[in-house]
Amino acid sequence: MPTQEERLSALLGIAGSQGKDIKAIKDDLGVIKESVEHMGQQLSGFEPRFTSLEEKLEQVLQQLVTLTTKSE
Numbered sequence: 001m002p003t004q005e006e007r008l009s010a011l012l013g014i015a016g017s018q019g020k021d022i023k024a025i026k027d028d029l030g031v032i033k034e035s036v037e038h039m040g041q042q043l044s045g046f047e048p049r050f051t052s053l054e055e056k057l058e059q060v061l062q063q064l065v066t067l068t069t070k071s072e
Contacts, residue, residue, distance in 0.1 A: 002010070
């Protein structure tokens with residue numbers, strides 16, 4: 001049967017190991033946060049481009065309607 005000192009040493013070892021794990025998780029979380037922010041910036045850059053494409057598509061559709069109407 002382990003002594004009280006041995007049990008205390010084991011608990012301190014476990015606590016130290018968990019502390020390292022928590023630090024690693026915090027570091028990983030920081031990297032993930034930066035990645036998500038970067039993706040958000042990229043996505044917000046797409047919105048004006050889609051708006052521009054929608055406007056151009058509308059112009060093309062209007063021209064098609066005009067051409068179709070003229071040919072009839």
